[in-house]
Every structure is written in structure tokens, then in C-alpha cells.
Amino acid sequence: MSTEVIAANPFAGFSGNARTEGNAVAKTDQNRAVAEVQAAMMIARMNPRDQIAAMDRILNACARPTLADSAVYTYSRGGTDVSGPSIRLAEAMAQAWGNMQFGIRELDQRNGESTVQAFAWDVETNTRREVTFQVQHIRYTRSGSKKLEDPRDIYEMVANQGARRLRACILAVIPGDVTEAAVSQCETTMKTKADTSPEAMQKMLAAFDQFGVTKEQIEKRIQRRLDAIQPAQVVSLKKIYASLRDGMSAASDWFDADEAPSDHKAKGRSTTVADIKSRGTKAQESAATEPATTETGKFDPTPEEIAAIEARERAEAVGLFDGAMKEGA
């Protein structure tokens, strides 16, 4: 029977036709993609995820300070702080959750814009979330918009825009309570390592310095002198830093510009003999009055203070997830 069907096709045997060849290549690709998907789904069903083990993997990953540091971002919208899990955390969760396919693909590029798809797919449960969107090859700056010509600029623009959608897709597929637990673990990791020592503060000042943020601006925001900073405030500043670094917000969103940042940059960081001496005298005074902190020189919060910090962070966390989910929806 099958022989008859082939013989009935008048175009059979015309292998030299380019169109047919092109179709054949496309078909092969299509078949391969289908086969890959089927294989992935079959493998996923044969090796279903152990949710307890997957959760452990996620929490373990979140215990790494390097991940925890960049796990949560914050930005200011409508006068309130919105924070949520960062793309790094979303990717780390997807990897550890297992049986997930996720990524960004550029479907088309023409007329100065790219059509891009971000997707996250739980191949085990066949839950899929995808977003298709347009990325215009234009960079908007304060001095006006600029058309992007360099393929590398375009690639970066697509990758940046895609990363945010990808984050939303991953977070839509992974159960919300898993995300919540991961962020909570990251907060704990950051808090337990929230170093308030003078050395750590110097490091932080240097990090903010690259965004033109001065010590005075930071002190104004935390409403106290830097040497009296609380661990939770360090955590909050780390989130702001992550947001500045990822380009989610600008320094002026967070800090009052009471001095011209450009002057500060031109001048560079500096100190005075009086500053050096006062740091020394201060260290001595605190050593004399607070014997409990003399050994490490670090802030040692009381159980009540820890409870207060935790309560505040839980409250913050609820709000930030709402914001993040809304953005992703």
C-alpha cells in the first residue's frame, strides 16, 4: 500500500528542487525538536522530582552568600519600595527544582525590533508559561533616545529585556511557597552574614561610590551614623546595591542628592588626620563602654532585636512577592 502512495506523488524523486530540500531540512529540524520534547517529557516522567530533595537543593543554594547577596532586588515605584526575587535566584531555583526547561529565544529580527520569547516549562507536569514580546533596538537615555546598530548592543538589549520576562515565567511555574522559602533563606543568609564591622562598611562605601553615592547620603537614608548601622539595614542596602547594579533603579531613587555627585567623583575618596584619629578614639571609647563587643567590634543584636528584624523582613517579603508576581503576570 505504501508503495502505491509514493508512486502516486508526481513530485516524488525530485531531490534537486531547492524548495523541497529546504522543507526537508525544516521538517527534520521540526521532527528533532518534537523528538527532543517527547524524550524530555518521557525522561521527566521516568525520573519524577523528589520535591523534598529539590527543596533541599534550593535552600542549600540559597545558603551560599554569593547567591543570597544577589538574590533579591528592590526598586522604587510610586513612592514605595518594591522588591522580589532576582533573575539569578529564579535561574538557580529552576536548575535545582529539576525537570525544567527555560530560556529566551529570538524569533525574529526586522525593522529595528526583535520579537523575543521567554519561556519556562515544567516538563514533568507539562505546565508552561511563555511570554512573547517586542524589543525595540533603541536605548532611551536622559539625553534622548539612541538607535542601536552594533549587534552586540542589540544582543545585550534583548538579553536584558528577556531576563526580566524569563524571571516572571520561571516564578509563575515554580510554586509560590517554594519561591517564598528560597527568598526567606536568602534573607537569613544575608542577615547572618550581615557584617557591620568598619572594614565591611568601608567596602560598602566603595561599592556605592561607583554610583556616586556618598557616606553622608547613606547615613541620611539609614537615619544614623554608619558606625551604628544595624544588620537589617545592611541587608536593605545590599538589596539597593543589587538594584543599582542590575540597572533596575538609579541612585537618585534612593538617596537625596544633597551634594553634586560629579564633584564627588572628580575629587575621589579622601580622609583627614582628624577622621583617622576620631576613628581610633571612637574605637577606644566603645571598647571601654561596651565590653561585650570589644573582641570582634561587630554588632551583636539581642534576641528582641533579632525578632524585630525578622518580623519587619517578613512583612517586607509579603509585599515584595505581590509586586513581583504582578509584574510577571
Place this chain on the structure above:
Amino acid sequence: MNITAPCVIERMPADEYHAAEGLSNSGLTIIARSPAHYYALKLDPNRPPEEEKAGQLEGTLAHCAILEPEQFDKRYRVAPNMHRGTKVWKELDASATADGLVLIQLSQYDTAMRQAESVRRIREVRDLLDSGRPELSAFARDPRTGVIKKCRPDWTHEFDGGAILMDVKTYSDASPHEFKRQIARKGYYRQDAHYRDTYELAAQTTVHGFIFLAVETSWPYQPSAVMLTEEDVEIGRQENEMLTETYAQCMERNRWPGYGDEISLVTLPKYITNRMEEV
């Protein structure tokens, strides 16, 4: 001279300090190159006498003019600018040496005086220089290894609650931006940590800052005062700990390895491979 660490000695002649027992900052720098170099330059009984490096005299003159101006005439005699090979110079030099002085040229004197004037234009530095002591020799035992360490800060400014140390460096470009490269190249960040730690142990005090006073070697002799951040000092401290450990082990076993007796496989520097990638 028998020294019991910890101690701080004032007005110790430089050659006595150099001859005294103890691992100095320059010793650490040599160990960083290789222990074999340390043995060859510091311990080998057959080692050649140390040669004065180019620019060393100019550096010493700047130190004296900036930190001990009243001592300048007692150490140096100024001669008109002339070639050192001439008969007149040789006669003047012999006469100066007989009087226990070092003969210098007028241009060298001028440079040193202008450098001294120029650093005093930095208000913070002037305040520090107005009260303090030059060239204190400090000796202390390293608590981890038991090795005696020594340092000789150019200037020690003491105040109620601690001390600030200062070190004068002459360099062609004293801008903080360029001088930080020199700090990295010459390992001054190790010196910073070594001086702070050794002086603290020796004087039983707290060192709150170590300031590099950089001054340019040619007109207009621009100065700058530079201080490293605590994190960078910590890098120096960690390197010092490693090098001191190496020194202690070498001393204990009396073995001073060089670059190794194997054939080292090396890779090209990154800038060459980067260039190839760009092509």
C-alpha cells in the same frame, strides 16, 4: 647590639638597625621573590657588599630634608654642580668624608629642599610633621611564628589613643591614581601591614593609619598623601603571614629554595591570548 623584643628605639643609627636581627619589610619583599634570594642577599657569608641603587641618595636626601631638616647640614656638604670625575670634586669629596659628611651637588640640595617645601603645602601633612618622631626602630616577636620582626617608620605621630605612621616615597608621578600602581608594583601594601602590625606590638599601642607621603622627583615636585583602605591592608597582612611562615620554615630547616628544580610549564600572558581572540 643586643635587642630584646618588643621594644622601640629612638635615634638608632641606620646601619645598626639594618644589621640588627629581625625580618624587615625589605626582607619580606626578597622572600616574596624567593627564599634563595633572601639567603643570597642577607645571610650568605660570601655575599658581595650591597650597592647603592640609582636614586637612593636622592631618596635619602628627601627623607632628611622633609623629616629631619635640622640634621641636613650635619650630614651633607653641598658642592657646586660639577662632574664627579673631576679632580676638584674628588678633593672636596675626600675632605667631606674626612669630616664625616657626604658631598652632594647643589642641584641635589635644591631638589631636596623644594620637595620638603612642597610636602608642607598639604595641610594634613604639615599638622602631622609638626609633632612626631623620625626613624623610630621597632622590634617585636611575631606571635604566630616567634620570628622577630622589625620596622623603622619614617615618621611616627603619637596622640592620645594611638599613633599614625608616615612613609616618604619619591616617585616620578605622585598622583594618587598613578601612585596606587606603584604601591601594587613595589608591594607597599605589604609594608603598610608590616609596619602597622610590628609597631603596634613593639610600642604596645594602636596604629590608626599609615600614610604614604609621595613626592615627585622633578619640578614642580608635586606631593600627595595616600592611604590604603583597610581591605587592601588586609591583603598585605595575609601575604605577610604567608611570607613570615615561609621564612620561619626556611630558618628552621636551613633550606632556601629558589625557583624550583623542575621544568616549569608556562602559558602566555592573557593580553597575548586576548589579542589572538580579537583577530
